[in-house]
Amino acid sequence: MRIFAGIEHENTSFDKAAVLLQSIPYDGTSTWGKGADKGFSAFLDACDNMEIYDIETDSEVVYKGVHILPEIKEDQSPEAVFHAVHKRTVELLKQNKFLTFFGGEHAISIGIIKAFYEKYQDISILQMDAHADLRPTYLGTPFNHACALHDASIKTNLVQIGIRSMDRVELPFLNREKCFFAEDMYGHQDWMQKSIDMLGEKVYITLDLDVLDPSIMPATGTPEPGGLDWNTTIQYLKMLFQQKNVVGFDLVELAPIQNFNSPQFLLAKLYYKMLSYKFDKHDE
Numbered sequence: 001m002r003i004f005a006g007i008e009h010e011n012t013s014f015d016k017a018a019v020l021l022q023s024i025p026y027d028g029t030s031t032w033g034k035g036a037d038k039g040f041s042a043f044l045d046a047c048d049n050m051e052i053y054d055i056e057t058d059s060e061v062v063y064k065g066v067h068i069l070p071e072i073k074e075d076q077s078p079e080a081v082f083h084a085v086h087k088r089t090v091e092l093l094k095q096n097k098f099l100t101f102f103g104g105e106h107a108i109s110i111g112i113i114k115a116f117y118e119k120y121q122d123i124s125i126l127q128m129d130a131h132a133d134l135r136p137t138y139l140g141t142p143f144n145h146a147c148a149l150h151d152a153s154i155k156t157n158l159v160q161i162g163i164r165s166m167d168r169v170e171l172p173f174l175n176r177e178k179c180f181f182a183e184d185m186y187g188h189q190d191w192m193q194k195s196i197d198m199l200g201e202k203v204y205i206t207l208d209l210d211v212l213d214p215s216i217m218p219a220t221g222t223p224e225p226g227g228l229d230w231n232t233t234i235q236y237l238k239m240l241f242q243q244k245n246v247v248g249f250d251l252v253e254l255a256p257i258q259n260f261n262s263p264q265f266l267l268a269k270l271y272y273k274m275l276s277y278k279f280d281k282h283d284e
């Protein structure tokens with residue numbers, strides 16, 4: 001069994017860990033670049049080579065305990081994956097843990113988000129993504145990666161960050177007041193607080209790595225120019241974690257590039273940063 005960051009300690013067990021990490025290596029509906037099913041192993045390898053002291057928060061959050069769960073292996077159909085993921089998330093939400101999920105492609109988020117809004121009826125969903133993902137159905141299924149936030153747009157308070165690609169069929173489901181297009185964000189900072197103010201107290205984050213610019217994150221299925229840079233991303237996430245109760249998050253769409261480790265190392269640092277912000281003792 002893999003140990004997060006390669007460091008075994010008293011809080012790595014399921015019972016004692018503060019954080020659960022659920023892998024869902026499904027890549028069945030991605031329509032261009034494949035490989036998101038290989039992302040988790042590359043991510044864990046990067047975590048093993050990461051410094052565990054976070055300078056910004058003066059912390060080593062790994063010792064809170066991150067327990068890696070057995071992966072969800074269902075891949076027979078998009079619908080079967082949705083039901084398997086939803087069922088597992090419902091079960092995990094019964095635990096007193098901070099839940100984190102790792103794709104796989106973005107279709108895995110549909111079942112997760114449904115379980116979260118069933119438990120937290122006042123939840124807000126923050127989508128950080130290059131694509132709107134609001135299609136009601138795509139290629140014959142509502143459980144396609146292009147439909148990842150359609151249900152959330154109807155059932156929850158959805159705020160979208162970094163969007164810069166969409167189809168006309170998605171327009172009826174787009175709330176322009178709560179969608180921050182990348183073109184409008186560039187060169188401005190006011191979008192950060194404005195978007196946070198639109199979220200309720202409890203927030204679930206779904207972060208598609210293509211929200212980042214391809215110059216720093218090329219290892220994703222559908223990279224789009226004009227994305228976020230590293231410092232802007234972590235500055236925003238820090239503000240979010242300080243002001244809201246983030247109840248969980250998922251990271252999706254890492255498709256590793258052979259012999260190129262930078263993208264998965266960035267993701268390892270991003271995951272660790274998000275945990276560091278969640279458990280930052282300075283904000284207690």
